[in-house]
Amino acid sequence: MRVGTVALVGAGPGDPGLVTVRGLELLRRADVVVYDRLVDPRLLEEAPRARRVFAGKASGHHALPQERITALLITHARRGRRVVRLKGGDPFVFGRGGEEALALARARIPFEIVPGVSAAVAVPAYAGIPVTHRGIASSFAVVAGHEDACKRESGVDWARLATAVDTLVVLMGLKALPGITRALIEHGRSPATPVALVRWGTTDLQETITGRLGDIAAKAERARIEPPVVAVIGDVVALRARLLWFDEQRLPVGAAQ
Ligand SMILES: C[S@@+](CC[C@H](N)C(=O)[O-])C[C@H]1O[C@@H](n2cnc3c(N)ncnc32)[C@H](O)[C@@H]1O
Incomplete structure (x- = not known):
């Protein structure tokens, strides 16, 4: 055969x-x-x-x-x-x-x-966030943020990543979000850095929570957001306010976050 x-x-x-x-x-x-x-x-x-x-x-x-x-x-x-x-x-x-x-x-x-x-670029795109943008971000990294993401042996060098790239896209990082955001701030990323958490991106269930590196973990906990989520960390997230498109097709005007 x-x-x-x-x-x-x-x-x-x-x-x-x-x-x-x-x-x-x-x-x-x-x-x-x-x-x-x-x-x-x-x-x-x-x-x-x-x-x-x-x-x-x-x-x-x-x-x-x-x-x-x-x-x-x-x-x-x-x-x-x-x-x-x-x-x-x-x-x-x-x-x-x-x-x-x-x-x-x-x-x-x-x-x-x-x-x-990949969800790494498509989910931000559907949330109105370009992962690179001239004058704002000329590099991005896609990182796995498993639960043990902040342990030394996890393989993710958060200390170096914190300031090495403009936009960080974290997959599977919801549970470890408090540790990830703490590590990034400790290693030099501003707590004021805009962050978006996009759940079930590109689908009818898509929802987005926005905040800052310093408060997004608490916001996520309050909202009880569940996976699958892509976290986008970087100044490009601010463009979402002007580039919303998918949410606007689905929600009444002004209802999207
Ligand atoms: C095991 S990884 C697989 C990634 C996949 N191979 C890719 O390229 O998109 C699964 C993770 O991707 C992210 N993910 C995949 N699809 C998603 C979606 N529609 N909305 C939000 N996050 C998504 C979540 O972080 C999820 O935990």
């Missing part, structure tokens, strides 16, 4: 219209789709013939352990199937796509990577 293929496809950040043409093409002819939690169900309708396998995780609870996911991809491909591994945003941006691709390479399964629109 001829071996099948696996495509690691970026589904985009939520709005199904943000999937790529190549991603859609592969979905439409997939035999199996293994998908994550943040993938919009409307994208799955593009693969009506395919067997659908949920592999996502909710708040730390894995539906399928990573090794099982990888084994599943390999098994289906070895049975000659066209497998789409549909992942939120971009598969290589905090998506463990690299690990899955390495396993496929080791198993000699032909694979393809279809980049996706």
Whole structure:
């Protein structure tokens, strides 16, 4: 039997219209789709013939352990199937796509990577925040802010990041927000730096809380905001006041924060 293929496809950040043409093409002819939690169900309708396998995780609870996911991809491909591994945003941006691709390479399964629109840039964009802007920000960094993000061994050097880049985009950083904001201020970032927390960006549920580095953690706690959230830290956040577009399409004039 001829071996099948696996495509690691970026589904985009939520709005199904943000999937790529190549991603859609592969979905439409997939035999199996293994998908994550943040993938919009409307994208799955593009693969009506395919067997659908949920592999996502909710708040730390894995539906399928990573090794099982990888084994599943390999098994289906070895049975000659066209497998789409549909992942939120971009598969290589905090998506463990690299690990899955390495396993496929080791198993000699032909694979393809279809980049996706990452939440790191799309969610700020839908909130009216350009991550770079001439005269305001000429650099940005995308950082994972896991719960242990402020521990030394977390791998994120907050001390250096605090002043090294203009805009910081933090994914998965909600729980650790008090520690992250404290570390950034301690290492030289002004407490007056504008910050936006954008929840369920690019979807009908999108909501945004804005504040300053010095008060955003308390605001987030008061609002009891839940993941998924992208935090944008930097002066570009102030542009939101003039660049609101998505919120304005959905809310009565003046209701967006
Ligand atoms: C495991 S990471 C995956 C990122 C993904 N590979 C990407 O490129 O967008 C998941 C995190 O991305 C962020 N995220 C993804 N989609 C989001 C959305 N629609 N709104 C807000 N945050 C989102 C959240 O911080 C969430 O915890």
